[in-house]
Amino acid sequence: MNTAMNDTIIATQDFPSPSQISVNGIELEVFEAGQHNKGNPIVLCHGWPEHAFSWRHQVPALVAAGYHVIVPNQRGYGHSSQPTDVNDYDIEHLTGDLVALLDHFGYADAVFVGHDWGANIVWSMALLHPNRMKGLIALALPYQVRGEQPWLAMMEQFLGDDNYFVHFNKQPGVADAILDQRTGQFLRNLFRKNLAPTPPEPGMMMINLAESDTPQGEPIMSDAELAVFVSSFERTGFTSSINWYRNLDRNWHLLANTDPVIYTPALMIYGANDLIPPFEQLPEFVPNVDVVSLACGHWIQQEKPQETTQAILSWLAKLSD
Numbered sequence: 001m002n003t004a005m006n007d008t009i010i011a012t013q014d015f016p017s018p019s020q021i022s023v024n025g026i027e028l029e030v031f032e033a034g035q036h037n038k039g040n041p042i043v044l045c046h047g048w049p050e051h052a053f054s055w056r057h058q059v060p061a062l063v064a065a066g067y068h069v070i071v072p073n074q075r076g077y078g079h080s081s082q083p084t085d086v087n088d089y090d091i092e093h094l095t096g097d098l099v100a101l102l103d104h105f106g107y108a109d110a111v112f113v114g115h116d117w118g119a120n121i122v123w124s125m126a127l128l129h130p131n132r133m134k135g136l137i138a139l140a141l142p143y144q145v146r147g148e149q150p151w152l153a154m155m156e157q158f159l160g161d162d163n164y165f166v167h168f169n170k171q172p173g174v175a176d177a178i179l180d181q182r183t184g185q186f187l188r189n190l191f192r193k194n195l196a197p198t199p200p201e202p203g204m205m206m207i208n209l210a211e212s213d214t215p216q217g218e219p220i221m222s223d224a225e226l227a228v229f230v231s232s233f234e235r236t237g238f239t240s241s242i243n244w245y246r247n248l249d250r251n252w253h254l255l256a257n258t259d260p261v262i263y264t265p266a267l268m269i270y271g272a273n274d275l276i277p278p279f280e281q282l283p284e285f286v287p288n289v290d291v292v293s294l295a296c297g298h299w300i301q302q303e304k305p306q307e308t309t310q311a312i313l314s315w316l317a318k319l320s321d
Contacts, residue, residue, distance in 0.1 A: 015056050016071075018079065023100035024093070026081035030101070031071040034063035041107045042067045042316075043098060047116020047140070048241055049179075049187065051078055053228045054115065057305030058312065065313055070110075072101060074121070076240030078232050089243040091124045091251040099129050108132070111316065115139040115301060117244055124251075126266075127258040135319045137267040137312055139300045142279035143286055145260055150249040172246065179238040184230045191226065192217030194273040194297035220303045262286045267315040269308065271296045290315060 016033040031052050042062055044055040052071040062069045073080045075097055076089060083089070098121070102110055109132050114122035119138035126133050179186050194217055219226070266289040270278050274297055282289055292311045296303040 015053060015059065018052075018073075020079065021101070021104055023104055024097045026075055026083065026097065028075065028081070028097060028101065029073040029077075029079040031059075031073075033059050033069045033071075034067055037063065037066050037068040040067050041102070041105065041110040042069055043101065043110050043112045044069065044071045045074065045098070045112065045114035045118030045121050046071075046077070047114070047118045048244065049190070049229075049233060049238065050116070050118075051229050051232050053225070054299075054302055055113075056225075058113075058301060058309050061309045061313060065316065067111075067316075068105075070101065070105065072097070073232075074118070076243060077236065082236060082240040086243050086246050087250065089240070090247040091121075091254055092128070094121050094244070095125050095128050098125060099132055102132055109134045111135045111137070111319070113137040113139070113312065114141075116141055116298070120144065123262065124255070126262045126264040127255060130262075130264060133264045135265045135267075135316075137269065137315065139269045139308070140271060140274055140276055140298055142268055142270075142276075142282055143262060145281075145285055146252060146255050146258070150252045176237065176239045176242055179233075183233050183238075187229050187233065188219070188226060189215040191220050191229070191299060191302075192297075193220055193299075193303055217297075220299050260285060263288060265319055266290070267292065267312070269294065269300055269311055271298055271300045271303070274298045274300075290318075 016031045018029045018031050020027050021030050029052070044052070044058065046052055046054045052073045055071050059069050059071065074094065076082050087093075098112070102108070111134050112122045112125055113136070114120070116139070119141035122136045122138055123141075123143045126136055192215055262285060264286075266286050268282060268286075268289055268291045270276075270291070270293045272293050272295050276298065278291075278293075282291070292315075294300060294304045294307050294311070296307075301308040
């Protein structure tokens with residue numbers, strides 16, 4: 001699908017038109033709404049394998065609530081830059097992009113909202129750039145405390161060689177090629193209600209997900225909405241976004257000197273049917289956190305848009321008090 005058609009699909013959903021903004025040595029494709037609410041910024045960060053469009057349901061309500069809404073396609077996604085060096089997708093670069101985005105708009109701080117990998121970026125912003133955070137909202141992925149063992153080694157020990165995090169790192173290019181060849185079917189089969197929050201393990205399960213003509217669960221979006229995601233990944237391929245996973249151990253080292261306790265006011269939104277379990281010790285490491293659980297799977301803000309929006313707005317009102 002060409003760029004013009006992709007833009008037409010986005011426009012039909014009342015989603016703002018994008019701008020290309022130069023930050024941190026790259027360009028980000030940024031969707032911006034509520035510019036008249038200057039001085040009250042909120043930044044929405046998507047997950048994998050997603051797109052800024054995943055926040056389409058929340059943008060109008062946030063604008064109506066008085067927020068200047070900034071929704072980037074983060075590096076490696078959409079029409080944002082796709083650096084070729086794997087290290088250019090580490091946590092310093094990803095959070096640095098958001099800091100530079102605040103600088104571009106002239107903001108000292110903002111509320112940051114993240115889903116899935118975007119939640120990881122938002123938690124990391126609170127570790128690396130706490131002075132730029134007014135508050136944070138994380139969906140699906142709770143705070144991942146840095147332990148004594150690098151993350152990939154820990155995952156391999158407890159989840160095995162076939163875990164997709166490990167597979168992405170130990171067999172670079174294999175999963176990328178499978179998903180590039182079957183982009184439409186993979187995304188159609190992945191974005192379903194109450195299914196696994198991540199692509200299935202490598203081997204037959206991943207191939208089956210990409211090839212299956214009988215996906216399980218109800219779709220969380222219309223064909224026109226899904227086409228935005230499909231056209232984006234058909235243009236970019238999956239390697240640049242999977243490179244985020246290939247920096248897990250590098251990120252572990254980069255976060256070595258950070259205080260593990262996050263004092264930024266936070267809201268954690270879980271999907272009750274998500275396979276990512278709640279982090280029971282979250283209040284110990286995030287003492288100023290509120291927790292909400294919604295009756296849905298992993299794709300929280302798309303599966304339960306009204307409930308998610310209400311939870312966000314209620315917490316933002318509390319933050320402003």
